[in-house]
Amino acid sequence: MRNTSNAKGVKALEAALCCAEAALASARAAFAELEAGPELITPAETMQRYGVARDGLLAAEARGELALSRGSRGRVLVAASDVELWMRSRARPIRRALPESEDPDEYERRETAALLAMNGGR
Numbered sequence: 001m002r003n004t005s006n007a008k009g010v011k012a013l014e015a016a017l018c019c020a021e022a023a024l025a026s027a028r029a030a031f032a033e034l035e036a037g038p039e040l041i042t043p044a045e046t047m048q049r050y051g052v053a054r055d056g057l058l059a060a061e062a063r064g065e066l067a068l069s070r071g072s073r074g075r076v077l078v079a080a081s082d083v084e085l086w087m088r089s090r091a092r093p094i095r096r097a098l099p100e101s102e103d104p105d106e107y108e109r110r111e112t113a114a115l116l117a118m119n120g121g122r
Contacts (some may be wrong), residue, residue, distance in 0.1 A: 038079035040069070051081055060086060 013055060043054035059068035066086050071077045 021115040038081050040071070041080050041083075043076055046078060046083055049080070050087060052083065052087070057083075065089075068096075 032074045041049070043057055047053050047054075048055060054076065057066060057068060057076065066082060067079065069077050
């Protein structure tokens, strides 16, 4: 009976050790990511990922909206996370404006009639 309890204890210790090793590996990866800092990308990569050209980046820097850095040989670099935040801050909802002279109720009636006509009156 003693052998089975020892075997169970050894298996439990092995499982605990395996979990601890996995946690250590995860912590090391997180630490390495923190040490590396943000992912810096070039204007060409910014254009591919986000559709923002070099001139747009430089203009945003001039307005104080985006921080750029210079890499080796004066290469322009920007943090990908900063570009994403900057793009989100500039996003505006699209609004369809009514002509000022048009009454909203009349617009609604006309649009409803047009939709009904397209669907055969249904």
